[in-house]
Amino acid sequence: MFLRQLTYLLALDRFHHFSRAAEACGVSQPALSAGIRQLEAELGITIIQRNRRFFGLTAEGERVLAWARQTLAALDGLRQEAALAQDMAGGSLVIGVIPAASQVVPVLLERFRAVVPALHVEVKICSSRDIVHLLREHTLQLGLMYLDQVPADSPFETHTLYVEEHVLAAAKSMPLPAAKTIKWKDISTVPLCLFTTEMRSRQLVDAGFREAGVTPIILLETNALELLHAELLSGRLASILPVTALPERVGPEGLQIRHIGPSVSPEVGLVKLDHSNGSAVLERIWGVVHSLKLDDVYTF
Structure with a gap:
């Protein structure tokens, strides 16, 4: 069994296409196909569901793939160990x-x-x-x-590394409650841009509003932090973000920050x-x- 055959298998799983996998491995498509067939012959199992095209891995192939990932990861560690022995x-x-x-x-x-x-x-x-x-x-x-x-x-x-704290942030041109620490119900009238709901940070925010029994005004949802920053700095919308996710650079006007209580701190x-x-x-x-x-x- 050759390590190159395992590399072919990982490439096939990544690209789901024989030609693109072969190109990524720097070999011809027939060479890649032959390598996979040789691996199947050595193991005595069918790894690839195929006719003329790649249709996925068999159940046995999925187990071989997991083993191949572990083997190649260990090999990479060995190579780094050897390199670090020199430098x-x-x-x-x-x-x-x-x-x-x-x-x-x-x-x-x-x-x-x-x-x-x-x-x-x-x-x-x-x-x-x-x-x-x-x-x-x-x-x-x-x-x-x-x-x-x-x-x-x-x-x-x-x-x-740290305990996360969520804060309400807005451009100084936006009207916000004056207190340095505000409650979730106080934010319910502020137009917001937030992370999308599959993200843990957003789930913590939703839990805060839910426990307070209020519904926020959410006008933008995205998984792109850069877009949240753009809306926040424009003064159009406020946001609830972890301190770690606040913009590192802001304009001369800066941002208003309000602590929120009570809130979960993961x-x-x-x-x-x-x-x-x-x-x-x-x-x-x-x-x-x-x-x-x-x-x-x-x-x-």
Whole structure:
């Protein structure tokens, strides 16, 4: 069995098309098809549902795919270990990040690169649920997410970075209640732009309104933080956002901020698979993670 055959299988699962998978692997379509058939012959099972086209994986193929992901992830860790034995300056890391915490990433990278200067990082914006799934599949090495979304009795190690606080934010031209801390019912007359309902941050906001027995005025919903910032800074709409998701740069007029009470304050932190064969880069980064606490940075 060749590792290249496992790479072909992962490419097929990604592209669901023989030609595009072959192109991504840098081989011809017949070579890729032959490699998959050879893998099936060696294992004595049918992996691919096909005629002239790719129709998906068989049940046995799905199990082989999961094993292939784990094997190639372990191989990548071995390669990084070998590279770091020569030079601890580099390595790579793939991080999944919830949208509400995307602005925390530069702070993390600054700390990570203090110990791995040439660290290459790929950042994927995902929901907490997707981060858990992708960590299990070894597609991600780290997740930045709500820790109450980590399944109980799961094979994950976690570290809390900060406790999230939601605030009401608006341009100074918008009329808001004068008190520094306001209640959910006080916000019910303010036109809002919010994250979409599948996002955990929005679910916490909805719970606050629901418990207060009021219905908010929501004029825009999006999963794009940049769009929320644009509406917020334009003065057209206010928003309820975690402190970590507030715009880092605002105009000369600035923003008005109101604390909201009572509200749920979930923990946000980093998550990785709890296993002993992690890459040298990941283990070195995780050592840095244990020294990180960002509550002072993200408290308004």
